[in-house]
Amino acid sequence: MTGRLLRLHLRARGASAFVAGVSVITLLAWAGGTWLAGRSFLDGPAARLPVALLAPLLAAVLLGSTLAGADEELERGTPLRWPAWRAGQVLLAVLAVAGALVLTGLRVPETFGAHALARNTLGWIGLVAGATALLGARLAWLPAFGYGCAVYFARPRDTGVFVALWSWPVQPSAVAASWWAASGVFVLGLVGYAYRGSAVGRRFRPSQSRSEVD
């Protein structure tokens, strides 16, 4: 029975579209990384940067739309242990995305940024999960998207713990502070989402309120 419930739940959350999307992203990341690494004017760390930043971000954006069902309040009215289900979904997604993306970079981890891909998966998914708890699944992509654009454009040249903390997505994977920042974001996002779920806006729909009369 649990197996069937799981299948239904995955279907309700659009899991198949997510898996298809992540597969496409993985292929693009592999192709993009190879292409960039072959450019004569780029060396290893500079080549991996766009892929290491954008591929996990895209995957996290896709995950965002699976973090809420068609009617959040309807789901909350059920006795299921939602924190565990929500946390499980996020953890599974991290494993799947990080696994797929790291595989594309493991050929030469330094050139393709395999470890940075894993770290950024952690960070971006954490940010999207946290944003889901605060803004709702519909707008969950917004903070990650804005932050990704800003950090990528700034690409700070100076090093230092503080800089590494706020610019974790563009740091080399050897910088420990970037891992701390990404993990911190992930834990906060995971806990926030697991306990609060997707934020529900106050929204009346005539088609919903009609059911009171019919």
Add this chain to the structure above:
Amino acid sequence: MTTISVADLRVSYGKRVVLDDLAIELGVGVHGLLGPNGAGKTTLMRVLATVLRPDRGEVRLLGHRTDDRVGVRQARRRLGYLPQAFGFYPRFTVREFVEYFAWLREMPAARIPLAVDRAIERVGLLDRADDRMKHLSGGMLRRAGIAQAIVNDPRVLLLDEPTAGLDPEQRVEFRTLLRELGLDAVVLVSTHLVEDVAAACARVSLVDDGRLVFAGRPEELIAAGGDGDSGDSPIERGYTAVLRGARQVSR
């Protein structure tokens, strides 16, 4: 005078035929459209609203054929439509929402402000006119929807379950508004609430399984019912009797 005329109408979704060989003529006045769930009421409304193109048949609104591009645009200028489930922009105020639809209905710009105020007043929302749509209750939203449908003084007004979500007092007021609108326009109201029809409609049509099974005055529908038919009011008994009769014939 006939303002809506439909002949030989057929609509299907894929293999499922929803309306078949339907013909209907409607003149000025309030018309009730009754029928069980899935009978094709909403589909008929959508065809008349020029939103759905029929597979076959001729639809004329105010003399314009709806399969003709110029004609349909002419007809839409004098058309008001409130779908069963309608969307809205939550950040708009009621006034902006109605104003926006006045613009979409190509009203002359100079007439819009007055027409918007009048429409909002007629549905009794004037005190909430500058509230955002997202702050309205279900009944108020429904009334805002009616306001956008009547803003252009339509000659053809199509209301799909307009009384859903209205409280009894509002429904009484709404029936008065309907009778007022029916003085110089053809108003077609689809509903499940047969008492609304008895109270506000001059004529009533009953659709079942994609076919028109009854067209006449409410009194004729009441007369069709007998003591043996199920229902709590005379018109409900008439309604079940006509439906039962239609289903026996089709078998």
Add this chain to the structure above:
Amino acid sequence: MRRALWVELRRGTAPVAALAMFGAGVWVLAVHPDDWGGRWVGLADYLRVPLMVLCPLMVCAGAWQAGRERRRDIGELIAATPRPGWHSLVAAWLAVTLAGIAGLMVAYAGAAVLVARVATYDGGAWWQRASVGVLALAAASAGGVLVGRRVRLRVAAPIAGLATYVGLTILTYWNAPAARLSPADTVGSVYSLVPGWVTGLQATWLVALTVLLLAVAVRRWRVALLAGAVAIAAAVPINTAPSWYRAPADPAAVELVCTSSGPEVCLTRVNAFLLDEVAAVAQPILARLDGIPGAPRRAVDEAVRPPGDSVPEDADTVWLPLDFQATAFGDLANVDYLRWAFGQRAGGECAYSLHGEEFDQRIHQVDGIATDWLLGGSVLGAAGASAGLRELPPSAQRAWYADYLDAVGRCDLPALVRLAEQP
């Protein structure tokens, strides 16, 4: 149209777009003020470089606005209205575009006030260069509108934004003529004059692209065909023209402005706002060299340095690198970097050219002594190297420096080694 536009400006995505673009504008201006400080052309070009970030934002805003009808399930209501579909779409696009551009312009107006306070050159067709950037933003939001109207995906807006980002990044990295179609591709430098036809073609290309995208969004195929033809007609010459990266220098921009008293320090008109501060750094150093045979007599903006000219061949002049030397307020950003232009590396370069990596390290030492003596002892890596030299009487110090310049000029390595040990 005005009524619908006004409602969209207040209630649509427009206010959010304005705010986002303002924030993005402040951010991009704040992270690299050295790119634009004090220079009108620099500020105009700096409207182009961040398009890599700003265009995705506009795509996102456009897609979000155009996807609203579907999100809010209002298509049924709108389908029954007579107004042609492109009216409301154009109103929505216009609202997002105007608001986004206005938000960005507020941020840039702040920067413009800072530039106007100090700028010494206002030519260089800077506003033409800037307007191409603005047109690119309009094209980006049109692209977003197309995606929002046509793609049913819930996350269409962010994905379209990121895809734009990726696309522009690829164009930037891609060393092909097609890269020039990217609006983020800047043309020339602050010292060059971009030919009018280049700006004209880019503007035509972007306007045609905007019309094409909007026309496809509302399925006006004839308009789309026409706009597509114009876009191709503009894109072909952009792609096939000879590279304009070496655009001709702007003679008025590189005209030299020199100090009127003391040792001569000359900057181009573009950088002349830095003249006082640069002179304050350079003149004491030049004064110290005054009268030493073979020593440089003047310091000049590197922008006018003839290509291929190296220091030993023109010992008379020190070239000052000033490209990233202005702060947002038009002050000198990095004094040490400027002083380093006077640093002496000639001995090492000379030895390297004769022996490769394998040469007497005392030659580096003698370069360090010379640099430290000249700059007064505060140069990274060589600080204090000239302590011994400074104990000599002033005339002997100057004689040592003259010998150093002489030895470097002749590339006399043994003499340089002797000089390293002498003081």
